[in-house]
Every structure is written in C-alpha cells, then in structure tokens.
Amino acid sequence: MKSLNLQSMAKCATARVVRLWILxxxxxxxxxxLPATPAAAHGERSQQAFLRMRTLNWYDVKWSKTELNVNxxxxxxxKVHVFSGWPQAVARPGESxxxxxxxxxxxxxxxxxxxxxxxPRTFSMDVGKDYEYKIVLKARRQGRYHVHxxxxxxxxxxxxxxxxxxTIKGDMKDFTNPVTLLEGSTIDLETYGITWTYIYHxxxxxxxxxxxxxxxxxxxxxxxxxxxxxxxxxxxxxQDEKRIGAITLAAVLLAVLVFYAxxxxxxxxxxxMQAGLLTGISPIDEPRSTVAVQFKGGSYTVPGRELxxxxxxxxxxxxxxxxxxxxxxxxxxLNPDVFTTRPDFPDYLLADRGLSVSDPNPIxxxxxxxxxxxxxxxxxxxxxxxxxxxxxxxxFGGLLLFFSPSGERQRAEIGGPVIPKFQAGATL
Amino acid sequence: MSASTETGSPAGKTWKxxxxxxxxxxxxxxxxxxxxxxxxxxxxxxxxxxLAGDWDFWIDFKDRRMWPTVTPIVAMCxxxxxxxxxxxxxxxxxxxxxxxxxxxxGEWINRYDNFWGWTFFPINLVFPSALIPMGFWLDIVLMIxxxxxxxxLLGGLGWGLLFYPINWPVLAxxxxxxxxxxxxxxxxxxxxxxxVRTGTPEYIRMVERxxxxxxxxxxxxxxxxxxxxxxxxxxxxxxxxxxxxxxxKYLEIEEV
Numbered sequence: 001m002k003s004l005n006l007q008s009m010a011k012c013a014t015a016r017v018v019r020l021w022i023l024x025x026x027x028x029x030x031x032x033x034l035p036a037t038p039a040a041a042h043g044e045r046s047q048q049a050f051l052r053m054r055t056l057n058w059y060d061v062k063w064s065k066t067e068l069n070v071n072x073x074x075x076x077x078x079k080v081h082v083f084s085g086w087p088q089a090v091a092r093p094g095e096s097x098x099x100x101x102x103x104x105x106x107x108x109x110x111x112x113x114x115x116x117x118x119x120p121r122t123f124s125m126d127v128g129k130d131y132e133y134k135i136v137l138k139a140r141r142q143g144r145y146h147v148h149x150x151x152x153x154x155x156x157x158x159x160x161x162x163x164x165x166x167t168i169k170g171d172m173k174d175f176t177n178p179v180t181l182l183e184g185s186t187i188d189l190e191t192y193g194i195t196w197t198y199i200y201h202x203x204x205x206x207x208x209x210x211x212x213x214x215x216x217x218x219x220x221x222x223x224x225x226x227x228x229x230x231x232x233x234x235x236x237x238x239q240d241e242k243r244i245g246a247i248t249l250a251a252v253l254l255a256v257l258v259f260y261a262x263x264x265x266x267x268x269x270x271x272x273m274q275a276g277l278l279t280g281i282s283p284i285d286e287p288r289s290t291v292a293v294q295f296k297g298g299s300y301t302v303p304g305r306e307l308x309x310x311x312x313x314x315x316x317x318x319x320x321x322x323x324x325x326x327x328x329x330x331x332x333x334l335n336p337d338v339f340t341t342r343p344d345f346p347d348y349l350l351a352d353r354g355l356s357v358s359d360p361n362p363i364x365x366x367x368x369x370x371x372x373x374x375x376x377x378x379x380x381x382x383x384x385x386x387x388x389x390x391x392x393x394x395x396f397g398g399l400l401l402f403f404s405p406s407g408e409r410q411r412a413e414i415g416g417p418v419i420p421k422f423q424a425g426a427t428l
Numbered sequence: 429m430s431a432s433t434e435t436g437s438p439a440g441k442t443w444k445x446x447x448x449x450x451x452x453x454x455x456x457x458x459x460x461x462x463x464x465x466x467x468x469x470x471x472x473x474x475x476x477x478x479l480a481g482d483w484d485f486w487i488d489f490k491d492r493r494m495w496p497t498v499t500p501i502v503a504m505c506x507x508x509x510x511x512x513x514x515x516x517x518x519x520x521x522x523x524x525x526x527x528x529x530x531x532x533x534g535e536w537i538n539r540y541d542n543f544w545g546w547t548f549f550p551i552n553l554v555f556p557s558a559l560i561p562m563g564f565w566l567d568i569v570l571m572i573x574x575x576x577x578x579x580x581l582l583g584g585l586g587w588g589l590l591f592y593p594i595n596w597p598v599l600a601x602x603x604x605x606x607x608x609x610x611x612x613x614x615x616x617x618x619x620x621x622x623x624v625r626t627g628t629p630e631y632i633r634m635v636e637r638x639x640x641x642x643x644x645x646x647x648x649x650x651x652x653x654x655x656x657x658x659x660x661x662x663x664x665x666x667x668x669x670x671x672x673x674x675x676x677k678y679l680e681i682e683e684v
Contacts, residue, residue: 017459032541097629104547105623111609112621118609120621122631141548152629172548177622179615182605189619193601194551200598201532204560208529211564212522220457224518236519242572245521249568252561256590259597270603271614273491275635 044101044148044160044330049388050087051159052329054397054415056151057081058161059327061345063147068139070170073110076100076135076149079284080161083397084128085415091155093125095277098133101148101160106168107137108177117281121274122154129283130411139168140175162330164346183269200259211248290317291402293412296370298396301421302389307375307396311414313363319404320362326355326375328398331383333375338403351377362405373400389420469530472506473538476531482628484535484557485543487602488620490595491635497651499557500591501658503528504584507566508663509670511579517674521571525563532556552602553619561594562587580663587663588656592648 044052061078068074086092098112098119112119113134125131135149148163177189219227219236227236296310315321324338332345333354342352354377363369380386388394397415404410443449476484479502483495511523535556543554569583570576602616613621620630636647 021462032537033545095631097631099626099629100624101626102624105549105625107624108622109624110622113609118611120608120611120613120617120630122629150626152631154629154631158627158629179606179618181615182607187615189552189615189622190550192552192615193598196601197551197555197598201536201555201558204558204594205529205532208525208532208560208563211525211567212529215520215522216457216461220454221460221518221520222453222457224520228517228519233519237521237571237574241521245568245571249564249572252564252568256561256594260593263597263600267600267604269605270600271605271612272603273488273614273633273635274612274617275630275633277631 044163045382045384047157047160048391049329049385050391050393050395050397051090053385053388054083054085054087054395055090055093055153055156056159056161057083057327057397057399057413058149058330059399059401059411061149061162061330063164063166065166066164067167067169070139070142070168070172070175073136073138074107074166076137076147077133078149078161079130079132080151081130081399081411081413082125082127083415084413085395085397086127087393087395089393090157091153092127093151093153093156095122095154096125097122097152098135099150099152099158100135100137101150101158101163102145104141106139106141106143106145107147107166108140110136110138112136114281115284117278119278119281121276121278123278123281125281126283130286131281132284138177139166139170141172142168142170144168160330162346162349207252289410289412291315291321291400291410291412293400293414295414295416298416298418299421300386300389300396300418302386303422305376305378305381305386307380307418309373309375309396309414309418311371311373311400312368313371313402313412314368315363315365315402317404317408317410318365319406319408320364321402321404321410322360322362323355323357323371323373323400324403324409325401326373326398327401328396329383329385331379331385333377348379348382351379353377354379363402388418389422394418394420465526465530468506468510468527469534472527472531473534475506476502476535480557482632485554486620486625486628487553487555487599487616489633489635490557490599490616491633492592492648493636493638493651494634495557496588496592496648497655497658500562500588500655501662503531503559503562504587504659504662505666505669506531507563507587508580508666509673511566511570512576512667512670513674515570515576516671521567523570524566525560528559528563532559549623549625550619553623555598557591558594558598559591562590565590576663576667580660580667584660584663585653585656588654588659589652591655592652 057080059079059081063074063076065072065074082093098114100107100109114123114131117123133149144165144167146163147166149161150158152158175190178186179189180186224236227233292314294312296312298307298309300307322338324335326333331349331351333351335355335357336353337360339352343350354375356374358372359369388396395415395417400412400414402410402412443452480499483489483498489495506527507524510527514520514523514526539551539554539556543549544551565586566579566583569586570579573579602619603614606613606615606618608618
C-alpha cells in the first residue's frame, strides 16, 4: 500500500513538475518579451537645483524641426555658458561630451560640433566661457519623444538642457544609416555585420550544447555521482574519452585559426579604436559685454515661488538697455515689457510673464542703477528649482539678458546665495 | 499486507522495475541539468555584468588592452568554480563550457530583448564577447591532464590567450576605417557615436589607457599574457570556491 502511494505520488509529482516547468517558462518568456511602456522623461527635474543653475546656462536653443519622417535630418543648435561660479561639489568640465537626452537612439547623432570643431569625442571647456554647439540628428524610430541637449561632465554627471517634443512618422524598418568606408565602399551601419555576428556566435553555442549533451547523455549526472562516490571516478574518463577530447580540442583550435585567418584576409586594413581628449576648442568669439552686473543679495519666497535678486547694473554701452530675460537651468523667464511676442520655445520651460524689475525704465548709457529683479512663475516650482532651499549650497545662478532699442543683446552672469523665506503653514 | 501485489512494487521499494528506476534517474538528471543551467546562467550573468559590464555591453569599449585583460579574468571565476563542481563530483568535463554557454544564452536574451527590443540599440553595438572556445579549452585540458594544477597553469594561460583571437572574426569588420567631418574613426567608434546613449558618454570608455607603451602597437599579446597569468591565479582561488560551494552538509536529527 505504502509503495502504491509512493508510486502514485511520484507520478503526480512528475506531471506537476512538468506543468510547473512549462508554466515557469511561459511566465519567464512573457516577462522578457512583452513590450514595456516607453520612458518619456529623463529625470532632468531630479537633478539638484544648484547643479542645474550654476553649471551650464543654456541659451538660444533651437530645434530645426519638431516633426520628421524616418530618415529625415534635423539640427539641434544653441549656446551654452559655463558658469563662473561652478560649484565646488561638481567636477569642472575639463572632460565633457556633447550628448543628446532621448529615450534610446530614436534619433541617431550624425555629427556634432562645438564651434567649428567636430566633437565625436570628449572635449574640454573652460569655466566662464560661452560655446556654440550643433548636433545633426537623423530620425530613426517612429513615435513622439522628448529630446534634450545634454553635456556629460566627467565626474560631474549628465547636465541636461532644455527639451522639446519631437514627432517622428514612418517606420523604423525603413531606416538606413549609410556610411562610406575609407576604402571607398558604402555600407548600411544599421545592419552591418549583424547576420555574421549571429552565425558566428550561434555556431559556437551549438558546438558547446553538443559537447554538453554528449557527456550528459553518457551516464548523465546521478550515475556519475554514484560512481565517483564509490571511488570509480577514474573509470569514467578513460583513453577513449581523452581521445574524443583531444580530437574536439584540435577541431576547436583549428576552427579558431581558420576564422581568425579568414577575418584577416577579408579585412586586411583595420585600425585600433580612436580616442583622446579634444582640447583647445575656441569659445564664442564676440565683443565683451557692455553690461556689468553686481549681485547684492537675494531671497526666495517658498510658497510664492518668487526669486528676488538685488543687483547693481552698470550700462557701459552706447545705447539704453532694459532687462528682458533671466535664464537658468534651461528655463526662460521673460519680461513682457520687452518681449511683446512669444518666442518659439517649449512651453513648459517658457514663463513669458515671469520676470519684472523694480524700475522698468531703460538704463541709460554710463548709468549705474540698483535694481530688484523679480522672477516669479509656477514653472520655478514645477521644474523643482524651489528645492534650492534644501540644497547644501543654496546659491542660485543664471544669465540676465539685456536688450537695447536696436535689438542688440547683452549677457551678464549673475549668481550668489539666496535666503529662503518660509511662511507660516507653507511647505515646499 | 503482502510483500508484493500485481500492481505494486516489492515491499520497501518504490520502483516496479529496473527500467522504471532508470527512467526516474534520467528524468531527475534532466531536471538537475535544467536547474543547474538556469542557476549558473543567472548567477554568472549577474557576476559578469557587474565586473565586465560596459566592456561586454558595447562594441566601442572592446579595445586592444583593457577588454582582453579584464573580460577573461572575470569570466574565469565561474568557469573554475563550475569545473570544480562538475569534475570532482561527477567527472564531467563540461564545467567551463556549461557556464560560458549559460552566460552567452543569458546575454543574448538580454541583448536581444532589452537592448534591441526595448531600447532599439542595434545588435552590432551590443553583441557580447565570444567565450565558447575558451570553455572547450579549459574543459579538455582538465579532462586530458586530470589535474586542476595543470589546468590552472596551462588552461588559465590559454584562457587569456584565446580570448582576442576568438573574438576577432566578428570584431575585425568593425575596425575598418571611416571618416566623419574630417575625424578618423573606426566603425566601432562610429556606431557608438551614432547610436545615442544618454548615460554613456564617450569619456567613460577606457580605450588603451595605461602606461604600457614599450611594445608599440602590439598591445594585444601583452594584454593577453597578463590576462592569462591573472586567470591562473583566479583559477586557483575559484576552484576552491567551487569546491566549497559543492560540499553537502547534513544536520543530525538530534540537532533539528
């Protein structure tokens, strides 16, 4: 009776084990193959406020197109000011890389320039300087994506600039990436070499599977264990087995030699990978700003999302000027008295009525005036610049942009410590 | 109760016949093989991704110096441990081949499903390093010599030396030269530049960094010998790790 029970249990267990294995494999297969929800953001808001405000100040950022078909090209251009008061907590941009913030290579980067210099590699920037950049992108995958300019700074991390929604129509299956080799032929880099890579890898994997199964099928695992346990391990690997091993090894080494020689014959001219720091890239060559700004203090009213900056402004130019814009962390706060039309810029970063000054009158040539600049907009909070109050280095930074009646623009960097003002009952 | 019935097995025995017994052994063998393979796949994959990481993920990290040095060394850990287990317990010369095959299967699932399927990186950017012939080498050296000491010395050295030649048949095509905006690049560099990786800037590549300049352009053999030498040491250590992992300990009934 007992043996009958054990038998039936063994049968049930076997059937159950098989069912569980099948179920497990189905679940594992589903988990690894089902489509995942695409990521739409890149965590730009999660970066600390002082980091975004006092490292790289992005301006004049433009996306040449916001709607493309697969294989169309667009340009992402702009300028970046490397803030003079670069925070001590972040490594300086001695080794930087011009990058794109996007959810995977939905657009590929065909070329990238800083100034006139192509930058497929790491380059060096100097603190206090301004640089102009251009990235040529080619649409690859259909969909709607948030595309940022970004500069990665070694030991400092990625510093994300403004982003724009880009719509790509068509089908990635039609995407091509033609590249001309130095020897003259043209290949499609999108698919180049992939079939051979599969063949080569799966050839060796099949050989390995055959080797494993051969030994597994001759006496398996448990019987071998018993024999080893009984002190008969040496009998398991005799001269015949060693001969099989030697022949297999000879075949493997011969195959390695043949594949290696064939690769050298097919590709006689190869280079090592190219790397190295690009230095000496010139910053933007333009006349020195005729506006001098001296920071005199500031405060941040937490519940009101209002940054107040006191500054002494000297106009050394020949025309009167008015403050039109404060830009920081990719956000633009505009003075509606100066900007009568709304510029083309992503709405979530553009506060077109977010800037005012205590004295709206133009600053005359040669005049020095104490101004209170008021930056107030919900975007300050939405983009988590309010978290400045909780940073270890509660200093803000950004660019003030002044405009003359002739349309000439003057930039001035500003930054310094701000005192947060918490009101009763208010929280961040 | 009788000692046996027409439908049951002899009293005190679970199996009706020798054939049934052997069938159960074979079934258990298969279950063991699948479980062992899955465990080795998962654990080796994690180990390898943590230690070889970007060197194995991206084609533009596969240089002549760091990649052939680091990758075989970190791959040797599980190969040696698995050999210890399969050889000392079962006299099976499949330890190294099994773990590298398991790793490659795991890697290919990862590269195809995740890197290509989810984030659209082309396979020619993300294919893994080939390791299988190194597994054959290590297993067969152990089988023929029957000695883990010989396997550590000879097998470990060959493990490091074989790595670059077995990867070159795939890699060579991506080391052809091209030019973009007046800058000389290999196709491997260009793939890395074209296909944007937001979190992988160019400067984290370690392309031929180091102070070994005496041998001119012939850095691969030097890197491979160094890798082989360290692989020997790693083999000694991880053989014993494998041995320790494959011990069986029982609790006495009084201790329960």
